[in-house]
Amino acid sequence: MTSGEFKLRDLGFSVYGPSLLYSVGTGAILPVIALSARGLGATVATATLAITLIGIGSLLTNVPASVLTARFGERAAMIGAAAWATCGMGLALAAPVLALPALAVPPLGVFAAGILMIGMAGAVFNLARQSYLAEAVPVRFRARAMSTLGGVSRIGTFIGPFVSAAAMVWLGLPGAYWTGMAAMAAAAVVSLRIPDLAGGGRPAAGNGAVRPTIRSIAVSRARILATLGLGVLLISAVRATRQAVIPLWSEQLGLDAPTASVIYGLSGAVDMLVFYPAGKLMDRKGRVAVAVPAMVVMGAALALLPLTAQAWTLLAVAMLLGFGNGIGSGIVMTLGADFSPRQGRPQFLGLWRLLSDAGVMGGPVVLAAMTGAVSLASGIWTVAALSFAGAAIFGYFIPRTPRSG
Template structure:
């Protein structure tokens, strides 16, 4: 990494990466406690699960309205508004007088999280030079992973110290207040990114035609890559969610206790987190395909192999080995969804297209684990096989469509990779040119 790239990424830490860590840390400290709060207010297990899932529904439904807000108010203001709305939602969770208010508050938090994520994605898409776009976005993926990893530990520590089940919720409130302070008073990321070092333009997507503003217009302009690469990206998003459901279920099914299950999941998560920046380096140096394809192939092979090991004498060690490979695959794909969305978004006003992109990938992340869980109720090996086949389809889609729709990166010593200047989708290429 050049000094100018490193310096710019460090300067973005207070305004982009710091708020991402704080928002995610607080959210994942609170979310595991939501079912506990619901049960304490009289909800059954089924209803408590529905209330906890309201955050996913909020994320899905929040992306499209968020594009309107980002396009009209700007990314920084949208991030501040999202932080304020999430703050109100967190207060609602902490003080909820009824299950209806609790569910609505969790939904509002998911809605605000979609706005915060879209604003941050749009800002990086329009202003970060493409030569180190993947590294910049993989750092966002790493920041998010750190928050998801550390949040439950923060919640456990607070519960141990205070004994109050609302303590993690108040921790989220504090994290949101700090997030808003950073976004509001840290150096303006729009100003920092407007003075870009050499390394190519900050947008490589098509130029939108007149009258094509808004989500519908953006989809009309870029519908083919959205459906083709976006479909594969939705599968990858689904694989990430499925592993969080299937691996613990598999561990319980083969006789592991809670500690053993937590250890297996923790090993996979640690490897995943450790590789997040490697993903960005690979994408910027060799092309997007060389992160997306190995990641999906690794997960495909792991799930297909896992399906054959349930009744073997060394089933635990097979689970550990497959979990490690899945963690490697997930780590190598860190930031790939953000990066592909940024690559494909139209120039000038990417927010509407990114809203459609994020809705599609979020849908994959929400629908896949529900489908696999339903299959797992019948047969865990069958669920793992279906997941592996899904990963194969995702890998095939990436191999076929990334070389066609994502500009080829050409290495130029002293400058870094530059995008193909042709704004139209290039002709099909071999994966080596991705």
């Protein structure tokens, strides 16, 4: 399909549908992971750590995910990942029954294994769908496609908790996992409808050609990974801490939980509303036109956050933070697609996502370290500084002209 014939809606439900369903499944269980761990005997600290298992599973699986995607193809990888996530949720749900006391495997250990499996599946699914879009969409539509993918994922994660809440009215806490399993299984089924890439996607290596490896791609793209990759790490760190600072500062101001939830929800609503215009701007004006403003706006909002003293000022800053994050929707995936070679694209994207996940894991650590050493305000201002540093990196290293593929 040529760029002149291409329309984003041609991807339709067959491509974006699995992503929506997968995100609904993830969103369904996120609010109850800690509660489930507590119900299996975990301490408060251990229950908090249980949530990080999704991120750990993703971080550990990014590089293997690239190998799997390169070998079996994007569609098969997405189907397999959704099925693996379904199994992970089933394992977490059945933890009390599947515990193995004779092998010193308590219910909490089985539960942790299930959550880790969900994180592993996420690495494969997310890499495969990004690689697929990078191949299927013409370059001049790429940012819109990636931003829409990011927006669809946000919408699914937003919807998931409400669907699981309805299920939990009838089924209790297990209802969240049944909801997640149903959504993941549906994602696997819908992924069967993903159209094959023309010509098999990326060109096949010739008879005498050396197939790309993680090592060879890391060496050939070392400069990109060390420069723009650092920017990706920073934007991921800022985004990860963004989710924590609003509730934490709300508590600092003495706001009640419903008020804090409303503020957080309105910030997320602004985030979801601007993803498509941001992608269109990236396609027309270049990646810098969105990447730099997104980081500057988030940095400014974070710098202002500790200066708020009432609910309405916190709401205004939270919505600004949501706007900054929203206009950057898809930027990490778009840049990854821009700089990935056609031969070795999954391998490059595996390394790219490894940097992104490192930021997701590292950002809250920086916030926690500065908060413990000095104060919450100091921690938030440190993250703001990281955001401004990311803006400088993107502004300097992103080319002003779009790449050809």
